[in-house]
Amino acid sequence: MGYQAHFRVWRGDGEGGDLRDFTVEVNEGEVVLDVIHRLQATQASDLAVRWNCKAGKCGSCSAEINGRPRLLCMTRMSVFSESETVTVTPMRTFPVIRDLVTDVSFNYTKAREIPSFKPPADLAPGEYRMQQVDVERSQEFRKCIECFLCQDTCHVVRDHEENKESFAGPRFLMRIAELEMHPLDDADRVREAQSEHGLGFCNITKCCTEVCPEHIKITDNALIPMKERVADRRYDPLVWLGNKIGRRKA
């Protein structure tokens, strides 16, 4: 059943740090977070790790395991061979606070820059009527648990610190898509998606979709449709002409 696994865990803070080697017991059915907790309880009581629900629902325990952004609580030890070294590091796109804990405030800053849902002026609470087929697309995006793994993996900011200023990241471009597709949202978000939130930086290499623990099709269902809506507005004279002639709003 149990075996001794070789772990390498990054320990340090913003000033510096390194990968430390640990040999630690692993039991059947455990996930990486269990092993990190065992390290805390037995070998490194001050090992910092952020976690909450342990069931893949809160998105707190984001880190990188063998170089791949993942949730610690949803990575089963059985995916590694017993002889394999498991390397755990903090997310490499955000400033590190300590050990596996990073400062994810970038994401909260970006969240605030996205204009909020604009409720329809003529409807009182309780009067909202929406069809299921009309809310389903946005509902997919609202499955997001804000683990920020997509933000972490996105090379636009991962490899280019200077782009953080002008790029909202997949999570928040998806938030724009969610509101844009919301059947009762009163705001127009297309132009700003490109001009203010950096949709053009996205080169649809799909890493965000690859890491999403909720399996949201971020690229196909949110980012590309947003790019197409921008194309409608900015790069498509046919659609522009059609709108000028005055069809009803879709």
Added chain:
Amino acid sequence: MTAGTNAAGRAQIGARTLRTDRWWLQPALTVAALVAFIIYSTIRAFANTAYYAPPYISPFYSPCLTTNCVPGAGDVNLVGDWWQLSPALIILIFPLGFRLTCYYYRKAYYRGFWASPPACAVAEPHGKYTGESRFPLVLNNIHRYFFYAGLVFNVILTYDVVLGFRDAQGNWGHAGLGTLVLLLNAAFLWVYSLSCHSCRHLIGGRLTHFSRHPLRYRMWTWLSKLNAQHMRYAWISLFWVAFTDFYVMLVASNTISDLRFF
């Protein structure tokens, strides 16, 4: 190595990636496949030979619009006789543009050729990155025009399939292996085009209220299923279009003869 993951304040890890899997394999395969196609298609496009084996015309040369086309290959002569190069060069810009601006191929070549990024969580070797926010890559936004053009080509290539049911003398009631090859080529191209993200958007994706457009919603639902397989169709149709040309070339150059079904 870029400053990226080692920017000030971030965990100082150093390594470009800690991935232990063969992350380089996928981009390498992409590059190999695309380079092979580019070499083959460039040679064939400039070759200006063996593209018509009545009743089959190579998709690289259809529609054949110049006066220097092989007789029977296309009698439209839209371009005129001043054009002395291969007639393929006039038209290939459209399917090429369609694929070059396709959302799937963009991912493939950004990863494979530009290494931007080579694979997820592997640092890219560039100091600066602006993506598709500026010229020239911002031009990828005109994908939908190539999509429209692609549809015209699909119609023409479908017409070529119909012509494939005539024999070399123009009598109906013929079908050979070449007909089947052309038929599959047209079918794959249709599926590739219909599964395109722009198509999905134009058909229904741009609507806010599906419930007010039930027919478009149904088409969108169907296209969404196709769209999920867009990458697969991109590769199948790419391979098959080259194979179709190859087959026509073999027949036209009398290397093999077409297998006749009836």
Added chain:
Amino acid sequence: MSELERHAYDVLVIGAGGAGLRAAIEAREHGMRTAVLCKSLFGKAHTVMAEGGIAAAMGNVNSHDSWQVHFRDTMRGGKFLNNWRMAELHAKEAPDRVWELETYGALFDRTADGRISQRNFGGHEYPRLAHVGDRTGLELIRSLQQKIVSLQQEDQRELGDYEARLKVFAECTVTELLQDEDGRIAGAFGYWRESGRFVSFEAPAVVLATGGIGKSFKVTSNSWEYTGDGHALALRAGAALVNMEFVQFHPTGMVWPPSVKGILVTESVRGDGGVLRNSENKRFMFDYIPEVFKDKYADNETEADKWYTDADNNRRPPELLPRDEVARAINSEVKAGRGSPHGGVFLDVSSRLPAEEIIRRLPSMHHQFKELADVDITAQPMEVGPTCHYVMGGVEVEPDTAASRVPGLFAAGEVSGGMHGSNRLGGNSLSDLLVFGRRAGAGASAYVQGLTERPAAAPETLARAERSALAPFDGEGGANPYGLHMELQQVMNDLVGIIRKSGEMAQALEKLEALKAKAAEVTVEGHRQFNPGWHLALDLRNMLLVSECVAKAALLRTESRGGHTRDDFPGMDAEWRRKLLVCTASGDGVEASAEVVEKPQVPMRPDLLDLFEYSELEKYLTGQELTGQSGASRGEGS
């Protein structure tokens, strides 16, 4: 020592789950400068774990539904021990709170005519739960979070500062409430988890919204945050807790693998045909049908199986007995040595439904077992066992304002007590958060507006709070907080768990005393920057104090009712319905100790009593109470 970081606000909300965020929104909309403090990141609160839905009598699916029906269901669920005024407010206001969420941007599943869809749930007479698939809690937290962001954007436009009137202090733990000499709330003291640095908030009103206490138990569906902080802060500030003996154990939690032990397996598995079997492959629930339920539950498999297709002519399968009955039965089977390999029993749906039907009806369960346990529930049985789920008890509050007995201290959500009586219905938790979160925010605002001067904490309180928080760093060689925590969980689980006996609880109290002594000596390694050992050492004090309340109250209540099951007193006693057990504390820090006293229950208002049939009231009320009933109300309920 560096300068202490200080902030001043009008209303301080501790906890950023559904109740806390709703309170903060309300306070801000009342013009209060408001701060929200939470132990985790913003948006990660335990509320995200809620799956089923929000109970609100909107009548979208069945138009017969009304607040009166919802009120009745809630009182029945709580075995009439509920604070009836809270249950009334809850039933009346829940629909407005749900509709309000839509204006924040929430997207619930819809009915065919475009309204919010509502689903059936245990104990609710009509389809009543507004939901989004099985992730309703996430939708609720995200909607509130995004409403807060939108208020901050308003402030940004108006005042040039997002945080001018509403600020979230994430990963900031409160260790003490500050009070003035008269005991009025003057603020709170805590530390940044990130840096370990202390921070003090000056505020005349504090809303506690810290959730539950599940982390005191070994097997729980609760996250690490549920250490009873709010309960303990309230006690130490002089407030009282009620109903602490009532802890809901959900019968089916995962038992394996260890990493997910306790995680909930939804009741719908049994509702859709899942059956419970022991290691001898026997459907053991037939052996556990209590006398009072004999007429409603089938005593043989044939009849039980027919119920799924013909509910009118057959009795229900015993797997669908109330949660406490099923939990107790599973417990007995495991104790008798007929458990599954990992100490649970088997819950099997694979032999009951075709695979595609299971995936269609129970997608998240299918996913959960596949991803976390490598179990394909379409082909194999699940292993399940009881798990600590919810505490009905909490801070005793004024129903209308959510005010506690301490001036300036308010509480809402799971940390408050009374609303759910002895047992909470599924779906009533999320609505509770919204209804009383809003009321607490409004109550705190009104309180602050009514003040003529802001209470000020004596300076030495801050120094004392600092000393107390740093104590675990003093000395060395003391107990390890992780070890102590595990001991506490074992004690509560084994001795004050699902089935309680007087002797075991007395033993638990002794052990808790011993643990308290060890906790006073606990030492932690390392420094203050994001040090989980230290954080646990501080949380441990809260867990110990609250556990003492639970054990003492449970020992006193000599009856079985809802979430409190006494092996030695298996019956429900109408005399006990008239009594609440109230817990208060004396002393400070680890030395604080709990005291529990009886308090009479306030009789229900006659017009509410009239909502019930006389025959139903007879089951719960004493003869004396019934004779007090007017003649008219013996007839039909309205």
